[in-house]
Amino acid sequence: MTSELIRPPYLKKGDTVAIVAPSGILKNREREVQQAVDLLKSWGLHATVGKHVFSKANHFAGTDAERCEDLQKAMDDPTISAIWCARGGYGTVRILDKLDYTKLKENPKWIIGYSDITALHNQLHNQGFESLHALMCVSLTKDISEVQESVDTFKAALFGKPKNYDLEGSKYNREGEAKGQLIGGNLTMLHTMLGSDTSLDTSGKILFIEEIGEYKYHIDRMLQSMKRAGYFENLKGLVVGDMSKLRKNTTLWGTSIEQLILDALEEYDFPIAFNMPAGHEKDNRALVLGREVELKVGKDKSNLHFK
Structure with a gap:
């Protein structure tokens, strides 16, 4: 039996969202960050942008210390209701062991992102928090209608009405039903966490995976490594x-x-259910990680419903 996680308060008008960049550099991405600020304001929210969001240190949005400072400050600030990661790329793993969750447990808040942010989602899960796998600031296009499903499901989840998903069928679907906490994220990042304190205990849970820019043999190699590490032994279901x-x-x-x-x-x-529209595409629908879900998989359709 898995334990119920801390669910941060849902957002309401007047709440404040902090935008931070714990990973890759935000070169020439001022437009997207401003668009994110404007989007939040259109929902009746306030926005604050981390001091080092546009800092540059080689590959990263500032030094490890600067990126950690912005994230830690937002985690500790009781006036912040959610933390929205500006982009992924690479870098979150470099600051994981520097973070202190003491004040976050006193004032839980939603932490949002995907891709490289999977590392943070994993650690949040192991610390006992739900978190939100959803679009990031750099996901926003000039014509927001191009990412409307991503935006709509993100907003719904933030304000306490996470969407249930009825997925297109696939001849590859492996039929069955399962219940459990939804965990996961980017496959490379899940694989990277193996053997560390940030790796997930998948027993009794439903795993979500997505990937971008890999060779098929790389994906097979990761799955084989995870299998040898016992990652799938007591898994209840897989959403691809x-x-x-x-x-x-x-x-x-x-x-x-x-x-x-x-x-x-x-x-x-x-x-195993395929065709979940979440990952590195414009249609990247929000998933509440750590939430109990019910998965029903058939050849003609699948359902992923949040409890």
Whole structure:
């Protein structure tokens, strides 16, 4: 039996959201950050931008100390109701062990992002918090209608009405039903956390994965490594999001990405649902990580419902 996690208060008009950049550099992304501020204001919220969001230190949005300072300040500030990560890329793992969750436990708040932010989601889960896998500031396009589903489901989750999802069917779906806490995120980041205190205990839970820019053999290698580490042993279900911009090797893999995943996990009997619109595409729907969900998988359709 998994324990119920801390659920931060849902947002209401007048609340304040802090925008921070714990990962990659935000070069020439002022427009997206301002658009994020304007979007929050249109919802009746206030916005504050971290001191170091536009700082530059090689690959990163400031030094490790600067990025950690912005995130820690937002976590500790009782006037902040949510923390929205501006972008992913790489860098969150470098500051994980510097963070202190003492004041966050006194004043829980939603922490939002995806991709590299998976590392932070994992740590939040292990610290006992729900968190929000959703679009980031740099996801916003000039024509916001291009990312409308992402924006709408993000807003709904923030204000306490997370959407249930009825997914398109797939001939690759492995049928079945499961209940458990939803965990996961970017596959590379989940794999990176193996062997550390930030790795997830997947027992009795439902795992979500997504990926971008990888070769199929890289994905298989990660799944095989995770399998050898016991990652899937007591898993209740798997939800597969977008597998975007997969790279082609000179020697072709020979099967679809869906079949690759099924083959890697063939010895398990938990249900597997494909076609979850979440990940590195414009349609990146919000998922409340740590929340109890019910998963029903059929060939013609699947359902992912939040409790």
